[in-house]
Amino acid sequence: YLVTHEWVRSSQDILWRRSKLGLRISQAEAERIDRAIEALAERTVALA
Incomplete structure (x- = not known):
C-alpha cells in the first residue's frame, strides 16, 4: 500500500517520516x- 498509494521509495521514508x-x-x-x-x-x- 505504501509503495503504490503513498509513493514510498525508501526505508527511511517508512522508518522515520511515517513512524x-x-x-x-x-x-x-x-x-x-x-x-x-x-x-x-x-x-x-x-x-503499468
Missing part, C-alpha cells in the same frame, strides 16, 4: 526493507 520504527530497526533490516521496496516498485512499473 519512529527507525529507533528499533537495525541497518540490516532497513536494507532488507529497501530491497523489498525496490522489488515492489519495479513490479508496479512493469504492470
